[in-house]
Amino acid sequence: MTSLSLRNVGVVAHTPLFQNLNLVIGEGDRLGLVAANGAGKSTLLKCLAGLAEPTHGDIIRSRGLRIALVEQDVPAHLLDLSFHGVLHQALAPEERASQEWRVDMVLDEFQTPADLRVLPISALSGGWQRLALIARAWITEPDILLLDEPTNHLDLEKLFRLEAWISNASYTAPIVVASHDRDFLDACTNKTLFLRPEESISFAHPYRRARVLLEEHDAAALAQRDRTLREVKRLRQSASTLRNVGINGGSDAAQVKSAQIKRRADALEQNARSVHKERAGEIRLGNRGTHARVLVALENVTVQAPDGRKLFAIPKLEVAQGERIVVLGRNGAGKSQLVRLLHRAMREPDGLPGIRVSPSLALGYVDQGMQQLPSGSTAHDFILSRFRLGDQRSRAVLAEAGFSIERQTLPIAKLSPGQKARLGLLALRLSEPNFYLMDEPTNHVDIPGREQLETEILDAEATCIVVSHDRSFVTTIGTRFLLIDKGRMREIEEPGTFYDTVLG
Structure with missing residues (x-):
C-alpha cells in the first residue's frame, strides 16, 4: 500500500x-x-x-x-x-x-x-x-x-x-x-x-469544519492552561505559608513539605501548554474621506486589449462613495485591462476621454503581480523613502505587518510572494486613499490575512473596484457585481450567477 x-x-x-x-x-x-x-x-x-x-x-x-x-x-x-x-x-x-x-x-x-x-x-x-x-x-x-x-x-x-x-x-x-x-x-x-x-493539529475533515474543531481545541487548551496556572498559584501560596511556618516554628518537616509543593508547582508551570496565537502581520486600511458623492464616472468607454482589439464597451458607470464593486469575468475578458485603464485615468490631471475622476479622489492601487513595488529596493528603504516616516517608525510599521528585522533589509525581489503582497497592502494603507483599485489583492495572502483584509475593507467603509477570483472574499465585501461577458459589461445581483454560468 x-x-x-x-x-x-x-x-x-x-x-x-x-x-x-x-x-x-x-x-x-x-x-x-x-x-x-x-x-x-x-x-x-x-x-x-x-x-x-x-x-x-x-x-x-x-x-x-x-x-x-x-x-x-x-x-x-x-x-x-x-x-x-x-x-x-x-x-x-x-x-x-x-x-x-x-x-x-x-x-x-x-x-x-x-x-x-x-x-x-x-x-x-x-x-x-x-x-x-x-x-x-x-x-x-x-x-x-x-x-x-x-x-x-x-x-x-x-x-x-x-x-x-x-x-x-x-x-x-x-x-x-x-x-x-x-x-x-x-x-x-x-x-x-x-x-x-x-x-501541529490535524482533523479528518475539510477546512471549514476542521477550523471549527480547531477553535474548540484551542478554547479547551486555553481553559486547561488557565486551570493549571490557577493551581500553580494556589500551590505556591501553600508552599509560602508552610515555609513561613517552618521558619517561625523551627519545623524542618514544614520546610521539606514546602519545598516539595514548590517543585510540584514548578513542574506544573513548566508543562502548562502555551496557547497558539496566529502571528499574521497586520493588514489595516485607512479612509482619507471625501465629500464627493461620485468618485469615478465612465460614459461610452471602450476597453481594449494591448494589441488594440476591442474587448468590451461601457455605456455608463458611476462609482459612488461607499460602493464596493467586484468585476467578474473569464480569463481574457478584459478585467485587468479595465483596471489598468482606470489606473491611467486616475493618474492624469484631467482623466481620459469618457472617464471623469473626482478631484478629491486619493488613489490606492494594487497590481496582482505587485509590480508597483521597486524590486531593487529593500522593504525598509521603500517605506522610508515613499512615506517619510523616519527610520524607527518605518521599522515599526513593517514589524506590525509581519516583517522581521532581517526581512526588512532584504531586496524586495528576494521576498516571497506572500511577503510582497503584505508589503503592497502596507503601502496601500500608508498612502491613506479614499478609493481602492485592486487587481487580485489576495494573491499569495494567507487565510488570516485575507480575513483581516475583508474586515478592514468593511470597517473602513472603503470605496473600491476589485478584481478577484477568491469566492469567499468577493461574497464578503461586494455591494455591486459587474460581469464582463461576450463583449459587454452588465450588472448582476450576486456572484453565484456567474459561477453557475462557468460551471454550466
Missing part, C-alpha cells in the same frame, strides 16, 4: 517552523495544508518530496514511492518549451517515442485549447502555467501528488476545472494541497493539517 509516514518531524529556521510532527499519508487522502505565510508549508512539501531534509525526525516512504511536487514558480529550464513539450519531456526518455499519446490524453483531460499546446510556457498566462505544471506532474503517474498554492493565478473557469479534476480523479493516490483558498480546500480535501510551531 502506498504510504508516507512522518515521525517526530521538525524544521528549525532561526526558530521552529514546526516540530514533533507525526502523520501518515495514505491511499485516498486529500490533505489540506494550512498555515500563515512563512510558517513552513512549502518547506514541508519539499521535505515530503525528498528535496529537503527535516532538522529532526524521520520521513519514511514506501519502497519505490514516486512523488511529484508542483511548486509555485515555473522552473527556468521549462520556459522556452511548448506546453506539449513540457509534458513530453516529463516522460522517461525510453518512453517518449512510444508513449507520446499520453501527452495528448493529459492535454485533453485538462481541456487545453489546440493553439495553446504549441506556445512556449513563457507566453502562457499565469493560470495556464499553473495547469501546465500540474499536468506535467500528473503525466508521470505519481503515487503521491504535492501541490503548492495550485490556485494562484487561476481564473474561475480554470479553478473549477482543477477542482473537478481533483475531486473526480479516478485513482486513489494521495494528494497534499497547500492553499489559502478556503472554498478550494473545502471542495478538494477530506483532511486538514494546521501547521504550527508548537503543536
